Amino acid sequence: MTDPKSTDARLTDPTSQAAGFDRMRQARQTEIAEDYVELIADLIAEEGEARAVDLAARFGVSHATVNKTLARLQREDLVQTRPYRSIFLTEAGAAMAEGARRRHQIVLEFLTVIGVPAETAAIDAEGIEHHVSEETLAVFERIARQGL
Amino acid sequence: MTDPKSTDARLTDPTSQAAGFDRMRQARQTEIAEDYVELIADLIAEEGEARAVDLAARFGVSHATVNKTLARLQREDLVQTRPYRSIFLTEAGAAMAEGARRRHQIVLEFLTVIGVPAETAAIDAEGIEHHVSEETLAVFERIARQGL
DNA sequence: TGCAAAAGTTAGCATAGGCTAATAAATGCG
DNA sequence: CGCATTTATTAGCCTATGCTAACTTTTGCA
Structure with a gap:
């Protein structure tokens, strides 16, 4: 029971695990931030401005929750808000949004190219985009471009 | 500014979004549960038992945190714990662990087959496994088996 | 213009997952 | 055997993300 089974299939060493x-x-912490800046960027691009009420509707949460999260993002210098005014991205926020959008796009195209139905690809891309390293993303991108 | 730009590239309708x-x-909520039951199953399979101290070391969190999370998992009928005794999975927990293991395995093999280096594949699989639908997983599995 | 509706803010509560520190139980070894 | 080490538990605190409810500010229209 106490003897070390040394090299085995499933368990790597505790430290690297x-x-x-x-x-x-860490990723879990940045997921929501990425979702916010990404949506804010899209709203600004397409509606002209981003308001808390739109974020609330699209995230499906209360506007109070949006407000609180925006306060955090402002503390982290990702967005800039002023009372009763619309929401802007800082330079850092815009950069994060651009990165998120790029990853999202690549993952979505990749899934579609390998044969995942569009609707499912859209859903899964949403979850996967936050967990793909640049290295894996490069592989995805190549396949998305060249096909299988 | 107020005119609806109707059908556009990035924004789907608020409700489905x-x-x-x-x-x-929801996925975020089950991620940690899956990680726990998966690791508990592995520890039982390979060390003979799962103890909170091992979970703490492998997750890299304090044992107090492990304890609190185990209390939640017990409430949710995924694990069975008794004071100062080792940890067991319930039937539901074992089923979740098996599902997580299967997804993990398929994602890992898939990433490797498409050309992601082993180390990176291991890291990314950890994040991706929780966000892959059965439909996408089926595509991954086919490619993992047949190659590109 | 004034008032109602819409939008934003704030307060207070809950849950989850982190932490440290103090305490308690089990284990194991000299 | 008894005490030290290891392991587990508990309490108290923090942050993040949810909520509802109460309140304020803006906006727009009759």
């Missing part, structure tokens, strides 16, 4: 889970926790 | 984000929030 912990590093991986730490990355995951 | 909200549904998508709702799915994401």
